[in-house]
Amino acid sequence: MKVLVTGGAGYIGSHAVAVLLQKGYETVIIDNMMTGHLAAVHKDSVFYEGNICDAEFIESVFEKEKVDAVIHFAASSLVGESVKDPLKYFRNNVYGMQVLLETMYKENVEKIVFSSTAATYGDTDIVPLTENLPANPESPYGDSKLIMEKMMKWCDVAYGIKFVSLRYFNVGGAHPNGNIGEDHRPETHLIPIILQTALGQREQISIFGDDYPTEDGTCIRDYVHVLDLIDAHLLALAYLNKGGQSDIFNLGSSQGFSVKEMIDAARHVTGKEIPAQIGTRRAGDPAVLIASSSKAKEVLGWNPTRTDMKEIIGDAWRWHQHRPNGYDE
Numbered sequence: 001m002k003v004l005v006t007g008g009a010g011y012i013g014s015h016a017v018a019v020l021l022q023k024g025y026e027t028v029i030i031d032n033m034m035t036g037h038l039a040a041v042h043k044d045s046v047f048y049e050g051n052i053c054d055a056e057f058i059e060s061v062f063e064k065e066k067v068d069a070v071i072h073f074a075a076s077s078l079v080g081e082s083v084k085d086p087l088k089y090f091r092n093n094v095y096g097m098q099v100l101l102e103t104m105y106k107e108n109v110e111k112i113v114f115s116s117t118a119a120t121y122g123d124t125d126i127v128p129l130t131e132n133l134p135a136n137p138e139s140p141y142g143d144s145k146l147i148m149e150k151m152m153k154w155c156d157v158a159y160g161i162k163f164v165s166l167r168y169f170n171v172g173g174a175h176p177n178g179n180i181g182e183d184h185r186p187e188t189h190l191i192p193i194i195l196q197t198a199l200g201q202r203e204q205i206s207i208f209g210d211d212y213p214t215e216d217g218t219c220i221r222d223y224v225h226v227l228d229l230i231d232a233h234l235l236a237l238a239y240l241n242k243g244g245q246s247d248i249f250n251l252g253s254s255q256g257f258s259v260k261e262m263i264d265a266a267r268h269v270t271g272k273e274i275p276a277q278i279g280t281r282r283a284g285d286p287a288v289l290i291a292s293s294s295k296a297k298e299v300l301g302w303n304p305t306r307t308d309m310k311e312i313i314g315d316a317w318r319w320h321q322h323r324p325n326g327y328d329e
């Protein structure tokens with residue numbers, strides 16, 4: 001089976017390609033290299049550099065490669081940036097999906113697995129979050145992903161294009177081979193920032209608020225290992241191949257860790273001091289976000305096995321030690 005992986009040079013996309021190839025799939029990567037890295041492009045994959053919004057380019061790839069299914073990661077994904085520049089998010093994400101679906105329809109490709117987000121739920125007190133809760137995004141990023149889900153829903157109704165939308169919670173960890181991992185510029189995510197502090201690249205980490213209504217006052221999130229996350233994508237492909245109906249699934253580990261607990265776990269894994277100070281709250285951060293992943297487990301047969309925080313941080317630490325400057329030599 002030949003799978004088109006959009007955004008295959010990014011953090012999650014590169015892990016998807018590695019696992020797909022290892023399991024015997026053929027892969028075709030599309031990436032515009034705005035946030036992707038050439039060194040993250042798997043040498044055994046076909047690769048086209050170009051933009052998801054460029055209809056001519058996308059069509060030419062579909063015509064040449066005759067893919068059987070799409071896994072769609074290519075998107076802009078920073079909540080804060082999306083508030084400042086919403087049109088960037090509607091162009092790259094929403095219009096990108098428009099081009100992709102038009103091409104899939106034209107070329108008779110009828111299966112898509114989509115990288116969605118817990119940001120579709122918005123600020124809520126409900127724990128854990130289930131897929132049937134009303135979606136009420138608080139940012140253009142969350143809204144763009146919700147609109148993309150709706151576009152796929154109506155393309156199923158009209159053209160029979162089947163989709164699985166996977167709503168990610170907090171993704172962490174790296175491939176244990178240490179060759180691919182998280183490298184965002186600028187880095188905003190908690191685990192890489194903690195580990196860059198452990199490496200001495202940052203003097204300290206700022207904890208964004210300790211006055212939340214949680215036990216230690218810091219925000220609680222649900223962290224899932226990137227390889228467990230990718231397993232769910234392969235199960236979603238298998239589900240669609242078997243004729244499964246279009247659906248939406250949360251992907252989290254269903255356990256919550258506070259920011260302070262994450263820093264402590266990283267101190268334990270790395271043996272480093274990791275200085276931390278309490279800073280102000282970051283706008284738009286809900287106190288607690290925890291997934292119910294029962295539906296993915298029941299329907300897709302998902303069984304996340306790397307749920308120990310020491311494994312998630314340990315694998316990320318291996319990557320950061322191996323490539324302290326990320327993909328730069």
Ligand code: UDP
Pocket residue numbers: 170188189190191193205206207208209219220221259282285
């Ligand atoms: N966080 C923090 N300091 C940082 C980066 C993140 O305290 O330097 C907190 C952030 O407020 C949130 C959690 O860590 O509660 C996870 O943040 P991240 O940006 O990794 O993911 P998000 O939950 O925003 O998707």
